[in-house]
Amino acid sequence: MRKIFFILILIFISTNLASGENINNKILKNLRCLVCQGQAISDSNSDFAQIIKSVVEDKVQEGLTEREIYKFLSEKYGDWILFNPPLKKDSYLLWFLPYLLFILGGIAVYLMIKKRPIEKK
Amino acid sequence: MLSNLGIIFSTIAFLTTLFLIHFSFAELKISGDKITKKIYKLSLVQLIFSISSFSILLIGYLLSDFSMINVYENSHTTKPLFYKISGTWGNHEGSMLLWINILVIFSFLFLLLNKKKNKNFKILTLIFQNLLISVFFIFLITNSNPFAPIFPIPNEGMGLNPILQDPALAIHPPLLYIGFVGSSIYFSAALASLISKIESKSFARIIKPWVSVSWFFQTVGILAGSIWAYYELGWGGYWFWDPVENSSLMPWFLMTALLHSVLVLERRIGLYSWVIVLSILTFTMSVVGTFLVRSGILNSVHTFANDPSRGLFILTFLILMVFSSIFIFFKYAPAENKNYRIFSKEFFILINNWFMIFFLAVVLIGTLYPVFLDTLTEKKISVGPPYYNFILAPFLIPLLFLMTHGPKHKWISSEAKNFFNKILFFSVFLFLIIFFVTTESNLLVNLVLLVSIYLITQSIFDFYENFKNNNTNLSRIISHFGFGLLIFFISINHIFSVESSFNITPGEKKDIKNYVIKFENLETLSGNNYKSVVGHFEILNKKRLIKENLKPEIRVYNQPKTITYEASIKSNLFSDTYLTMSNISDTDIFNIKFQKKPFMNFIWLSVLLIAFGGILKFFSKKKEI
Amino acid sequence: MKKSHLIIICIFFIFIFTTLYFSLHNKKIYNTEELVGQKISEVELTLFNNEKTFNTKNISNYRFVLLNFWASWCLPCRKEHKNLIILSKNKNLKIIGINFKDNKINAKKFLKEMGNPFFILATDIKGKKSVNFGVYGIPETILVSQDLTILKKYIGPLNLKDVNEIKKIINK
Numbered sequence: 061m062r063k064i065f066f067i068l069i070l071i072f073i074s075t076n077l078a079s080g081e082n083i084n085n086k087i088l089k090n091l092r093c094l095v096c097q098g099q100a101i102s103d104s105n106s107d108f109a110q111i112i113k114s115v116v117e118d119k120v121q122e123g124l125t126e127r128e129i130y131k132f133l134s135e136k137y138g139d140w141i142l143f144n145p146p147l148k149k150d151s152y153l154l155w156f157l158p159y160l161l162f163i164l165g166g167i168a169v170y171l172m173i174k175k176r177p178i179e180k181k
Numbered sequence: 182m183l184s185n186l187g188i189i190f191s192t193i194a195f196l197t198t199l200f201l202i203h204f205s206f207a208e209l210k211i212s213g214d215k216i217t218k219k220i221y222k223l224s225l226v227q228l229i230f231s232i233s234s235f236s237i238l239l240i241g242y243l244l245s246d247f248s249m250i251n252v253y254e255n256s257h258t259t260k261p262l263f264y265k266i267s268g269t270w271g272n273h274e275g276s277m278l279l280w281i282n283i284l285v286i287f288s289f290l291f292l293l294l295n296k297k298k299n300k301n302f303k304i305l306t307l308i309f310q311n312l313l314i315s316v317f318f319i320f321l322i323t324n325s326n327p328f329a330p331i332f333p334i335p336n337e338g339m340g341l342n343p344i345l346q347d348p349a350l351a352i353h354p355p356l357l358y359i360g361f362v363g364s365s366i367y368f369s370a371a372l373a374s375l376i377s378k379i380e381s382k383s384f385a386r387i388i389k390p391w392v393s394v395s396w397f398f399q400t401v402g403i404l405a406g407s408i409w410a411y412y413e414l415g416w417g418g419y420w421f422w423d424p425v426e427n428s429s430l431m432p433w434f435l436m437t438a439l440l441h442s443v444l445v446l447e448r449r450i451g452l453y454s455w456v457i458v459l460s461i462l463t464f465t466m467s468v469v470g471t472f473l474v475r476s477g478i479l480n481s482v483h484t485f486a487n488d489p490s491r492g493l494f495i496l497t498f499l500i501l502m503v504f505s506s507i508f509i510f511f512k513y514a515p516a517e518n519k520n521y522r523i524f525s526k527e528f529f530i531l532i533n534n535w536f537m538i539f540f541l542a543v544v545l546i547g548t549l550y551p552v553f554l555d556t557l558t559e560k561k562i563s564v565g566p567p568y569y570n571f572i573l574a575p576f577l578i579p580l581l582f583l584m585t586h587g588p589k590h591k592w593i594s595s596e597a598k599n600f601f602n603k604i605l606f607f608s609v610f611l612f613l614i615i616f617f618v619t620t621e622s623n624l625l626v627n628l629v630l631l632v633s634i635y636l637i638t639q640s641i642f643d644f645y646e647n648f649k650n651n652n653t654n655l656s657r658i659i660s661h662f663g664f665g666l667l668i669f670f671i672s673i674n675h676i677f678s679v680e681s682s683f684n685i686t687p688g689e690k691k692d693i694k695n696y697v698i699k700f701e702n703l704e705t706l707s708g709n710n711y712k713s714v715v716g717h718f719e720i721l722n723k724k725r726l727i728k729e730n731l732k733p734e735i736r737v738y739n740q741p742k743t744i745t746y747e748a749s750i751k752s753n754l755f756s757d758t759y760l761t762m763s764n765i766s767d768t769d770i771f772n773i774k775f776q777k778k779p780f781m782n783f784i785w786l787s788v789l790l791i792a793f794g795g796i797l798k799f800f801s802k803k804k805e806i
Numbered sequence: 807m808k809k810s811h812l813i814i815i816c817i818f819f820i821f822i823f824t825t826l827y828f829s830l831h832n833k834k835i836y837n838t839e840e841l842v843g844q845k846i847s848e849v850e851l852t853l854f855n856n857e858k859t860f861n862t863k864n865i866s867n868y869r870f871v872l873l874n875f876w877a878s879w880c881l882p883c884r885k886e887h888k889n890l891i892i893l894s895k896n897k898n899l900k901i902i903g904i905n906f907k908d909n910k911i912n913a914k915k916f917l918k919e920m921g922n923p924f925f926i927l928a929t930d931i932k933g934k935k936s937v938n939f940g941v942y943g944i945p946e947t948i949l950v951s952q953d954l955t956i957l958k959k960y961i962g963p964l965n966l967k968d969v970n971e972i973k974k975i976i977n978k
Contacts, residue, residue, distance in 0.1 A: 085680055092563050094836055094942045098423055098481040100565070102682075103416035105746055105763040107907070108942050110772075111933040113682075118934070136940035138840040143565025150560055154550045158543045158572050165535045172531060478829045489830045496830070500823050507819070511812050556829045561836065 084120050087129055088113060090143045100143065183241050184249045187328030190234035191278075194285070195318040197227040198311050205308045214300050216292075220307070224289050231285040235278050238327050239269045248334045251275060251327040255340035259709055267351030268340065273475060273491070274327035276354055281321060283362040284314045291366050291391075298379075298387060305373030306366070313365055316498050324494055343711070343738055343745050349409035353402060360399030361432040361467035367391050367439075368464035371457045372506065375513040381453035385446035388460065392443055393799035396436040400792040403429050408785060415748040417680070417759045417776045419784070422569045424479040427548045428470030431541055435463040438537035440795070441530045451527065454514055455534075461506045466541075468499050478552050529587030536580050543572050574625055577668060581632035584661050585639045588654070604642055608635040621676050630672050636665030660794025667787035670780045679777040684770050687716075697721040698775060711738040716762045716771065718749075733762040733773075757781045837961055840940065845954045846873075847938040851928035854905060854913070860926055865902075865950055870957075870976045872901045873948040874924075875941050877908040878916035883945045886963035887920045893969060894923035898976040902926045906944050907933045949975065 088102035093109045101109045101116075112133075119129050133141050145151045201223045208220060238251070242265045247253040255272040256265055270279045288310040295303055321327070344350075367388040374384045406429065411419040420426060439459040446456050473479050476492025547564045555561050612631045621627055640662035647654050681693045690699045701717040713736040720729045731749035738745065751758045759776040850859040865871045874890060876883040894901050903924035905913050910929070917924075930936050939948060940959070949958040949972060957975060960968050 085682065088682075090565070090567055092565070098421075099416075100421075103414075103418070105772075107766075107933070110765070111937060114932065115934050115937045133937075134840075135844070136841065136937060137942065138561060138836075138940075140561040140563050140836060143563050144567035144571075145562045145564055150554060150558065151550075151562060154546065154564065154568075157546055158539070161542045162539050162576075165539055169531050169535050173528060472826070476830060478826070478832060492830045493827075496823065496826055500819075503819055503823075504816070507812070507815060511808060552829050552832070553825050555832050556825050 083126060084117060087116055087120070087126055090130070091116075091133065092141050092143055094137065094141060182248075183237055183244075183246050184328045184330040187234050187237040187241070187249070188326070190230050190237060191318065191321065191328070194227055194230035194234060194281075195315065195322065197223055197230060198285075198315045198318060201227060202308055202311045202315065205304050205311070208304050209301060216300055216303065220304070221292065224292050224307075228285055228289045231282050234328075235269075235282050238275055238278060239266065242266065242269045245338065247336070247338055248330055248332075249327070250329045250331045253331055253335055253338050253340075255338070257338040257340055257710075260338075260340075261346070263348070264346045264351065268345075270354050271345050271351070272327075272340075273488075274321070274325045276358075277317065277321050277325045278327050279355065279358055280362050281314060281317045283358050284310065284317065284365055287363055287366040287391075288314065291370070295387060298383070299377060301377040302370075302373050302379045305377050306370045309369035309372050310366060313369065313502075320494055320498070324491060343736065343743065344413060347409055347413045349405045349412065353405040353409060356398050356405055357402030357429055360395050360397075360402050360436075361429070361464070361470065363391065363395035363398065364432060364436065364460075364463040364467055367395075367460045371460035372509050375457060375509055378513075378515070381450050381456075382447055384453070385443045385456065389443050389447060390799050392436065392440050393795055396433075396440050397792050397796040397799070399429070399433050399436055400788065400795065403433060404785065404788045404792070407788075411781070412748070412750060415746050415761050417748070417761075417774075417778060419781075422544075422547065422564075422566045423481050424548045425474050425481045427544045428473050431470060431544055431548075432463055432466045434537045434541040434544070435459060435466055438534045439463060440798070441533045441537075445527050445530050449527070454517065457510065457514070459534075461510070465499070465503060465506070468495065468502065472496055472499060473548070479548075525590035526588070529583060529590060532583055532587065536576065536583075539576070540573065543569065547572075574629065578628050578632050581629070581636050581665065581668060584664065585632070585636045588643075588657060588661070604639050605635060608638045611638065619673070619676050626672055626676065629668060633665045633669040633672065636661060637669060640665060656794050656797040658794070659797065660791050663787050663790030663792075663794060666790065667784060670783045670787060674778060674780050674784065677777075677779045679775075681775045682772065683775075684765065684772050686770055693775060695723045696775070696777075697723060698773070700771070700773075706734075708736070711736045713737070713747075714764070716773075718760060718773075720758060720760070720775075729758050731758060731760040733760045735762060735764060752782060754782060755779060835961065837959070839959060841948070841956045841959055844956055846948075846950050846956055849935055849938045851902075851904065851930070851935060854910070854927040854929045860902075860928060863954065866952055866954055868900045869952050870899045871950045872899055872972070873904060873939065873950060874901055875904045875906050875930075875936055875939075875944045875946045877906045877944055878912040879908065880906075880944050882963040884920065886945055886947075886965075887923070889964045889966070889969045890923040891921045893972060894925070896973065896976060899972075900925040902928060904936065905929045906936055906941070907931060 085102060089100050091101040091112060093099045093101050093104040093106060093112075095106055095108045096104045099109075101112050116129060119132065124132070130142055130144075130146075134146070139146060139148075139150075145154060147155055201220070204219055204223060208216060211217070238249075240246070241249050241252045242256050243262075245252065245256060245258045245265070247256075251272060251274050255275070256268045260268065268275075270276045288307060291310070292303065292307060370384070370388055370391075374381075403426075406426065407419040410421070410426075411417070439456065442452055442456050442459060445452050472492060472495040475488070476495065477489055478492065547568055551562055551564055609631065612627075612634050615630060615634070616627060619630075621630075640658050643654070643658045644662070647658060679694060683691055683693070685691055685698070685700045687700050687703050690697060692698075697720075699719045699721070701719055704715040704717065706713045706715055713734045715732050715734045718731045718733070720731060721727075722729075729751050731751060733749040734747040736745045736747055737743075746761050746763055748759055748761045750760075756777055756779040759774075759778055761774045763772050764770075765772055846862055846865065849862045851862065852859055872890075872893065876887075890901060893899055901923050903926070905927065907930070913929075917927075939946075943961070945963050947960040947964055947968075948956055949960075951957050958971070964972075
């Protein structure tokens with residue numbers, strides 16, 4: 061039993077070690093090509109995209125973390141280059157409103173049910 | 182000549198629309214149950230001239246008649262026939278004409294197919310529908326005239342955008358329009374229902390087939406768009422949460438909620454106001470989507486050529502439509518009957534609505550937030566796949582669970598069946614087997630997989646039960662089964678997708694994971710309107726010892742001057758191999774993107790299954806048990 | 807209940823539609839104004855004519871510096887070049903040119919033909935150095951003060967209005 065548990069843990073850990081290749085791709089997918097119409101850097105062949113791909117590759121080699129690379133690029137190009145909007149003053153509403161609405165919806169459903177008992181039989 | 186004919190036909194159709202509205206008002210004052218023949222005749226005339234004007238445009242494209250600006254800008258003599266035809270609606274003006282035709286066809290069919298229904302209700306529906314039609318005609322004639330002439334007549338057209346020449350893209354607009362433009366009919370019917378005060382159960386029964394049909398085409402239309410994006414845009418993705426994609430998804434959420442709610446309403450008087458609101462909202466959302474896509478306020482791969490004047494017109498129309506609907510709703514909505522009880526199944530349908538509206542809200546917020554932020558604060562941010570995936574994915578878990586569990590409750594009683602535990606246990610067992618294979622560590626993905634397996638297993642069991650007892654729940658079972666499969670295969674695809682970008686020169690070989698990729702050679706080709714460089718690649722699957730040959734291309738078109746990167750895709754049953762190639766300027770080095778995408782065909786099939794379940798509803802006369 | 811709901815709903819829609827109306831006139835060109843107010847990054851720029859480098863922190867040796875990103879193949883760069891020549895005559899300003907993804911022979915030809923306003927000429931063959939300055943296309947021009955603060959960023963060719971704006975700042 062313990063052996064199985066131990067193996068499971070190993071599997072968990074090993075699959076969490078992302079290879080350098082994957083991180084590179086992941087980052088490129090999250091960056092916007094500023095001169096294209098809405099494409100990601102990973103999907104674009106424009107000059108700008110090629111430069112950014114190269115720069116990201118360098119930064120990953122230098123050992124920067126994903127977050128640091130996003131920070132570097134958003135400092136230079138603004139938050140617009142990130143497809144994952146960072147949680148800042150401007151984006152609180154963006155991130156919290158959906159959950160708020162979900163709760164409101166739940167309340168609405170609850171109120172509808174409360175007024176009229178659910179028929180069991 | 183064609184240009185003049187086109188203008189004449191559309192003008193006649195427009196005038197007929199106005200007459201139809203006028204005589205319909207008169208009809209309301211006449212007592213009696215039958216609608217006078219005049220209305221039917223006018224409606225037929227409207228239909229004939231509407232379709233004729235569309236045919237004129239179509240003929241213009243077929244004959245490459247460049248005396249019309251629209252044909253000149255969007256077609257070319259060397260375009261293949263199929264794409265000449267689809268070019269008719271592959272542009273703003275032509276697509277607006279298609280909009281109008283669908284509005285007219287639905288208006289006509291509604292008049293024809295509801296013989297036994299309340300006269301005032303039918304006439305009012307006709308009035309509202311034709312008010313919509315007349316607005317679109319005004320838009321067409323003043324701002325977006327597809328028949329506008331050009332002189333001198335050019336010899337050759339400009340429109341040979343290669344990305345638009347794809348079969349999936351060709352059928353994508355007509356499919357979607359039957360979907361969300363078709364929702365206009367139950368928008369009109371909802372307003373008519375309020376004013377004519379028809380019984381809520383009748384209303385549900387009348388609009389149910391229309392909702393089914395529009396939902397079916399919306400589903401298939403979205404599928405066609407995804408397939409096009411996957412095969413044609415070259416990045417290997419099928420959904421990008423792009424604003425234009427979102428604009429087609431948002432009405433879909435509303436249609437799904439409406440489809441479910443109509444099932445409640447056709448048996449019980451509850452939810453009447455809510456169904457009315459949903460019917461109004463669906464078409465409203467469709468117009469919002471059209472506004473977003475054509476006004477130029479969004480930045481997207483898919484946008485039409487943009488023009489703020491169009492945006493202004495559509496916005497004005499939207500404002501008029503929304504405020505009129507609000508006014509009519511508040512004036513005519515009946516008092517809520519609070520004396521009935523909510524039965525179990527109704528409860529779950531309310532839950533479905535809750536989730537659908539939530540998803541709608543998330544997509545709407547994600548799409549509009551950057552626009553609003555920019556307008557109000559001049560700050561620009563992007564909202565892309567990470568946002569939508571983060572927020573929506575966790576909610577799939579309760580949704581799938583409720584989809585599995587909810588339908589088990591009956592309308593009258595809610596005895597939880599004692600098979601409940603067996604199915605869940607079996608699902609967990611299946612999941613563990615799959616987990617052993619995937620070794621996926623992400624908890625969210627695993628939970629989603631688990632619940633999707635639960636839904637799939639339950640559906641198969643339900644199907645068997647349904648067969649044994651000869652019930653009529655096939656529609657729901659198939660659609661929910663399809664949805665379970667969809668989420669399952671999307672998750673598996675996500676886990677097992679391989680993607681690798683690297684540089685390679687002709688003759689070189691690279692080892693990527695379990696594959697050996699050999700760049701055999703480069704070939705230059707000349708097509709009839711492009712020059713291309715084709716890379717011949719051999720992909721060897723080391724584990725299975727299978728070889729595949731792929732030929733990605735870089736094409737340079739000369740009319741208009743564009744470079745496209747044609748992906749080479751081998752679609753096998755269980756997995757697709759996907760290769761794109763680009764050249765690093767001034768070198769002989771090529772940058773290759775190699776992808777293995779498992780179960781793509783199953784993803785498409787799952788959506789078809791979902792759609793198929795829905796259309797069965799259209800054909801079923803019986804109510805669901 | 808109904809009346810108050812109606813008012814709330816109407817206000818909500820009025821807000822949405824008004825914002826959408828104003829959105830129709832949003833600026834389309836993305837301006838990386840993020841950088842204005844920030845300090846310029848410390849970057850080693852390779853000089854054009856030899857293998858030596860120039861570290862951007864040495865901009866503090868001068869009162870005002872204009873970083874101009876250009877290339878011989880860029881048409882708008884031709885248009886703005888005479889404005890650069892005008893500006894180069896101002897003694898408060900030093901112009902550093904960064905030749906972006908260009909062929910050296912063509913670049914030299916360009917300068918010979920159009921004049922050389924550059925106090926220092928650097929090169930960025932792969933275009934990667936320019937990323938440190940938030941450049942995503944050319945021409946782009948950045949005005950930097952002695953304390954290494956980015957004062958202004960111009961996307962696209964410098965026109966007369968920009969030239970006057972720069973003159974006003976550097977002549978204070």
